[in-house]
Amino acid sequence: MLILSGKEALHERIRDIRPLEKALNEYVESRKIYEPVFCYYDAPNEYGIEPVARDAEAIREYVSDFEKKLGDFDFLLLLGGDEVIPFFRLENPCDDADESVLSDNPYASRDDNYVIPERACSRIPDSGNSDFMVQQLNKVVSRHDKSFGLTARVWQRSSENVYRPIGEPEELECTPPVTKDKFDKAWLQKKDYLYFNVHGSKLSANWYGQEGASYPVAMGPENVVGSAGIVASESCYGAYIIEKTQDNAISMKFLAEPEVAGFCGSTTIAYGPAQPPSSEADLLVKYFFEYLQQGHTLGESLRNAKLDFARKSLRRHGFLDDDDTKTLLQFVLYGDPTLRVRPPQKAGLIC
Amino acid sequence: MLIDPKHIERIKEEIVAQYPEFKGVEPKVSERTVKPQDAIYEKLDMGVPKQFKSIYRLKFEITVRTADEIPIERILLVTLDENFDIIKIVESK
Numbered sequence: 001m002l003i004l005s006g007k008e009a010l011h012e013r014i015r016d017i018r019p020l021e022k023a024l025n026e027y028v029e030s031r032k033i034y035e036p037v038f039c040y041y042d043a044p045n046e047y048g049i050e051p052v053a054r055d056a057e058a059i060r061e062y063v064s065d066f067e068k069k070l071g072d073f074d075f076l077l078l079l080g081g082d083e084v085i086p087f088f089r090l091e092n093p094c095d096d097a098d099e100s101v102l103s104d105n106p107y108a109s110r111d112d113n114y115v116i117p118e119r120a121c122s123r124i125p126d127s128g129n130s131d132f133m134v135q136q137l138n139k140v141v142s143r144h145d146k147s148f149g150l151t152a153r154v155w156q157r158s159s160e161n162v163y164r165p166i167g168e169p170e171e172l173e174c175t176p177p178v179t180k181d182k183f184d185k186a187w188l189q190k191k192d193y194l195y196f197n198v199h200g201s202k203l204s205a206n207w208y209g210q211e212g213a214s215y216p217v218a219m220g221p222e223n224v225v226g227s228a229g230i231v232a233s234e235s236c237y238g239a240y241i242i243e244k245t246q247d248n249a250i251s252m253k254f255l256a257e258p259e260v261a262g263f264c265g266s267t268t269i270a271y272g273p274a275q276p277p278s279s280e281a282d283l284l285v286k287y288f289f290e291y292l293q294q295g296h297t298l299g300e301s302l303r304n305a306k307l308d309f310a311r312k313s314l315r316r317h318g319f320l321d322d323d324d325t326k327t328l329l330q331f332v333l334y335g336d337p338t339l340r341v342r343p344p345q346k347a348g349l350i351c
Numbered sequence: 352m353l354i355d356p357k358h359i360e361r362i363k364e365e366i367v368a369q370y371p372e373f374k375g376v377e378p379k380v381s382e383r384t385v386k387p388q389d390a391i392y393e394k395l396d397m398g399v400p401k402q403f404k405s406i407y408r409l410k411f412e413i414t415v416r417t418a419d420e421i422p423i424e425r426i427l428l429v430t431l432d433e434n435f436d437i438i439k440i441v442e443s444k
Contacts, residue, residue: 095379095410096443097424116394179418199444204421213372215417236423236444271428271441274369280441311395319385319404323428323441 001034001338002066003027005079006054007043013083014130020079023134031338034075039066041085056086060106067110075299075337076107078123079133082242085123087267090329093322094269102240102267103329108303115320115328117306120299122262122337125241127252141192141261141339142228148187149195150175150218153211154274159197161276162234165289166193175209175218183219188227192341193289194254197272197282200235205248207235221246221253228259230298230341232288234272234281238265239332255334262298262335264288270330271323279316280327284309295344299337306331354380354407358435362409365437366429370411373427378409406438407431 003024010017028036039045041052041062049065052058067073078085087102108117124136147167151159153174160169173187175198188194198218199208209218231254233239239251246252254260264285272281287305296304306328313324320328359380367374387400409429414422426443 095381096426111394113390113394116391197444199417199423201417201421201423204417204419206417206419206421208417208421208423213415215415215423217418234444266444269424269426270444271426272444273439273441279439281444307395310391311397314388314392314395314397314400317438318400319388320391321385321406321430321439322408 001031001036001075001077002063002073003036003038003077003079004059004063004085005040006084007040009054009084010080010126013080013126013128014133016130019130020133023137027137034338035073037070054084054086056088056106059085063107064110074120076119076121077337078104078107078121080123081125081127084126092268093325095322096269098268101326101329102242104332105329115325116310117303120297120303120337122299122302122333122335124336125252125255125334127245127256132246132256135258136255136335139258139261139336139339141341142259143341144190144192144228146191147171147193147195147229148191149173149197150178151197152199152209152218155197155272157275158273158278158282159195161278162197162282162286162289163195165286165293166195176211176214176216178209178218180206180217180220180223183223185223185226188224191227191229193292194227194229194231195285195289196231196233196235196238198233198235200233200237202237202240205250207233207250219250221248221250224250224253224257227254227257230261230292231263231265232285233263233265234270234285236266236269238270239263239267239334251334261339262333264302264331264333266330267332268326268330271327279313280323281331283312284327284331292341295340295342297338297340298333298335302331302333354382354431354435358431359409362429362431362437366411366427370427370442372415372425373411373413376411376413378411378429381408381410382406383408405433407435
């Protein structure tokens with residue numbers, strides 16, 4: 001496992017980096033099974049790898065150089081937000097308002113065909129706050145055997161399909177009638193999984209429901225206080241964190257909660273079907289939940305979900321189209337990639 | 352192959368029936384030739400990729416306002432195969 005950050009940028013973002021470095025040392029000690037190695041891409045290291053500037057391509061090269069020296073690693077943890085380790089700005093395959101697709105996929109891939117990742121990759125955003133980062137490294141998963149899901153009314157049927165691996169479809173709440181004012185905080189507490197299939201905008205901290213031409217405010221950052229579990233959101237810009245903090249991004253607010261272990265979402269405009277069968281964001285999140293339920297780590301679950309998503313799309317149509325490709329690129333994971341909800345499944349013994 | 356306007360009209364009717372918010376919206380129509388994606392097939396250890404395929408894309412787009420007056424771009428994408436049959440409908444979140 002490689003843990004990577006940028007010393008200069010991190011210092012600019014959180015000032016005193018010593019508490020984070022201390023927490024990192026403890027994290028490395030506690031994750032020996034993953035053989036973690038921590039380094040700053042812009043500082044000399046004991047492996048003789050040349051430091052690089054804060055540039056996505058250069059950092060990716062640095063990761064590749066690291067593997068050449070130390071051998072392949074399965075997990076990559078990026079420490080810091082876009083100002084520390086920039087997202088890749090990839091060409092947007094879809095004809096929509098996104099100038100580019102913010103993505104971590106190239107960091108997760110060993111070759112230039114980075115639609116398909118090989119590494120389990122996640123990011124711990126900095127939120128301009130050392131305590132926030134330390135908190136992410138110290139998180140553990142408590143098991144509750146309960147889930148929560150919220151869907152825009154118009155996507156109820158398709159959401160039921162996604163929710164099935166983690167709960168009973170009839171448990172899903174719909175918006176409307178759920179709105180920010182009627183939101184019950186207890187819904188998000190003591191859960192293993194929190195699922196959201198709602199609208200989002202990078203102009204707003206809120207998420208939205210839909211019924212016909214009505215788009216009520218479904219929830220905002222203030223609704224997630226006390227929440228717990230792994231969060232997966234299909235909303236547009238659900239994981240968009242450029243110049244965002246926990247006050248104006250639900251993703252960051254979730255991560256600031258002590259019992260939220262990770263957040264999976266889209267950095268840009270996401271797509272999905274109104275009806276089953278699952279495709280695009282629906283299919284990816286469904287697979288993510290399935291892998292978590294099988295005992296895989298967060299990082300493995302998103303990587304495997306992307307592989308299965310691509311296979312399924314190819315089998316259905318023979319190719320990945322524009323929105324399939326965008327889905328694969330835009331979904332990112334925030335949090336410790338080694339956490340898991342269920343114990344790993346052991347291979348069955350044949351007697 | 353150009354798409355016959357009658358197919359576009361048929362699809363518009365289907366879309367309005369399922370998604371009334373897109374009533375009166377004229378779709379942007381495009382044709383794409385999808386090349387065999389050998390590298391992706393190879394990376395996924397899958398069999399031989401299918402050959403060149405033509406697909407058609409109808410994009411319906413509107414801007415709506417949420418209850419708190421935030422503008423949201425709503426996009427509905429309809430993908431058709433070579434026979435102009437719908438193979439996928441997706442919408443933006």
